[in-house]
Amino acid sequence: MHVRFAVRTALVAALLSAAVTATPSASAADNHLASRQPTGAPAAVAAQTPPVxxxxxxxxxxxxxxxxxxxxxxxxxxxxxxxxxxxxxxxxxxxxxxxxxxxxxxxxxxxxxxxxxxxxxxxxxxxxxxxxxxxxxxxxxxxxxxxxxxxxxxxxxxxxxxxxxxxxxxxxxxxxxxxxxxxxxxxxxxxxxxxxxxxxxxxxxxxxxxxxxxxxxxxxxxxxxxxxxxxxxxxxxxxxxxxxxxxxxxxxxxxxxxxGRRKPWLRAYWPMESAETCCDGLTIIPEVDHRADFLLGGDAHITTDDALAGTGSVSLDGDGDYLESNIPPLNTSRSWAVSAKVRLHGTPDRDMAVLSQLGRQADAFTLRYRSADRTWQALLAHADEPDATTTQIGGPAPGGTQTLLLQYDAKAGDVQLWIDGTLADSAPYAAADAWEAVQFLQAGRDSAADGVGAHYLDGDIDEVRTWAGALSGEEINSL
CATH class of the missing domain: 2.60.120.200 (Jelly Rolls)
Incomplete structure (x- = not known):
């Protein structure tokens, strides 16, 4: 399958260059779980026994x-x-x-x-x-x-x-x-x-x-x-x-x-507070440490009216609006987690995607709204193939602003969907079914069978985070 809607090679290179040369910002790094682990330091342990x-x-x-x-x-x-x-x-x-x-x-x-x-x-x-x-x-x-x-x-x-x-x-x-x-x-x-x-x-x-x-x-x-x-x-x-x-x-x-507790590592965090102009007039939202950027597509824009968190959110009208990262911020073949705050506009009568990560032929995962029963639904493909078997889990979508978190725990061998800090659903997901999606993280859409964007979100999205590793319930509640 040819992925026709991916960012052009030249654009990706330009965004990567901008990410490398930009000065890191610490303005949002004090938020819960927003800071990275200190490089090279052993994990802090109370009453730690000194080694010989x-x-x-x-x-x-x-x-x-x-x-x-x-x-x-x-x-x-x-x-x-x-x-x-x-x-x-x-x-x-x-x-x-x-x-x-x-x-x-x-x-x-x-x-x-x-x-x-x-x-x-x-x-x-x-x-x-x-x-x-x-x-x-x-x-x-x-x-x-x-x-x-x-x-x-x-x-x-x-x-x-x-x-x-x-x-x-x-x-x-x-x-x-x-x-x-x-x-x-x-x-x-x-x-x-x-x-x-x-x-x-x-x-x-x-x-x-x-x-x-x-x-x-x-x-x-x-x-x-x-x-x-x-x-x-x-x-x-x-x-x-x-x-x-x-x-x-x-x-x-x-x-x-x-x-022996492996701390999850925050790979990327987009607080959605502001946007910048970059690369031939394109609009991007920088990741908090400028490690990656979200490109705004269609009419997607920052709104300061009734933000989901902080002073801004991204508003999408469901008619071709989306965000797409310039690098894959998750290795989906190993333990990972992704979260976002989302608010739908009204009560939609169609399925709409919140987050997805694209492989060469399929999305490794899609987190979306399912209109038939008004629920949040996560689909995880078992292979990078258009017709691959999927594992599906879900939970209620009562309306209003909700914090969604989807994670894969390779050691436990399962996937979990958390809604507003509560475990809504889980299912077995074997290591043999996990694979690395090497394309981009998308917000506000997923991929159709022919590679074009689909299931565009009519709503607001904010506070997108990705982690290497799975989170504990306490860490999830801190969001």
Whole structure:
């Protein structure tokens, strides 16, 4: 299908240039959830236990060292490691990418923690594959058995599982549980408590498995390594790692739960307060940090009369009016959320779209008003195909101003529609059904089967936001 209504290539380039060169504005950044996560800083945790060794792995691209923010040893990367990748909170640089090849590792020159005593190890991990043994972090041993390792393996049935391995008197003890998902971040932690003789495995802050363990007191400690087995240099990690921490104690489950909560990252925010003239007289609404712009199409315009929020809203008359972003502000193949305030003009007798994101042949999602039963409806396509199967959820549209939020939670495997801070509906949506829509975010219309704009909105729209990651109920209520 040819997308005839997309912004011309030259126009997109001009808008991108304007977005790059514009001076960021902080005027609306103090709104709820409007500010970005601080680059490079670990998440704030109440009564945080200080680690004895830690590497954020948020070093700049082409860095020759992985800086340690706790402990004595910087990391020494092999040529198969690339710094500067996006981390679990959306920051760039925020992670190191390991290509899984022979030189995919970060070595250190000493032991990070004494594993014969109580200790905890934690790391953010994103595996690109899950069907084999891969080590995210380990501490080498003189023998073939490491001091410990965290990573992935497969169970007896061949299913991928997370793994925490410790040495034992007759070889090794292994704790396994949870289900790794390729391309998805998870917070992996292992804790060993010799006082209780237990090893525990945590995924995203939740305990998923426990087993008896007793690390021999004469275990010889060796160097800490990221991305591969330290002894035989196998089981190489393919994917990303971030925020490695080791403690010389058993860290409380509540602290691991906080560390393991992936904070959603605000990708884009349009408060719709004002418009600017740009690029041969075209009208745009800049994103609050000038990371993206909305192009106003048709007769779409800012109105200050009875704004939905703040001092302005965008008014659309339903006859060819729309907004279209100059970049795709969502990766719809991973967890995401999008929200907007909307008010319909009267009681429409036809379907109308509020938000949609366009792929090459279909919309990944459409959030719209359904006239037949006067409801809000979300449709999520299972493939970038015109006739793809869709998952549909909905909720009441009683009229007036409403705040709509649609999100996909890859870990939970579902999609949710929230209306005015209340969960209206949800449905299963498998990772295999999610795909990345590489075109534009649209407000006020979606795409018809032949690629032209359709279902134009007759109403007002305001406060459009997009996030990487799924929001909690508390965060949604703050909107």
């Amino acid at each position: 060794a830690a590497w954020r792995l948020d070093d700049r691209n082409r860095s020759e060292r992985a800086a340690a923010w706790a402990g004595s040893y910087a990391g020494l990367p092999g040529p198969g490691v690339r710094f500067g990748d996006q981390g679990p909170d959306g920051n760039m640089p925020g992670a190191a990418y390991f290509d899984g090849g022979d030189f995919s590792y970060v070595n250190t020159q000493g032991a990070a923690v004494d594993t014969t005593h109580a200790f905890t190890a934690g790391v953010w991990v994103l595996p690109e594959e899950t069907g084999r043994d891969m080590i995210a972090i380990t501490q080498s041993g003189i023998t073939s058995t490491s001091n410990f390792s965290l990573g992935t393996t497969t169970d007896a049935a061949g299913n991928p599982v997370w793994s925490f391995t410790l040495p034992s008197a007759d070889g090794e003890s292994r704790v396994t549980g949870g289900t790794p998902q390729a391309g998805e971040w998870a917070y992996l932690a292992g804790a060993y408590d010799p006082a209780t003789g237990k090893a525990r495995l945590y995924v995203d802050g939740a305990q998923v498995a426990t087993a008896d363990a007793a690390v021999p007191e004469d275990t010889i400690l060796w160097n800490f390594v990221m991305g591969r087995d330290g002894d035989d240099r196998s089981k190489r990690w393919q994917g990303s790692l971030a925020d490695v921490r080791l403690w010389d104690s058993v860290v409380a489950p509540a602290e691991l739960a906080e560390l």
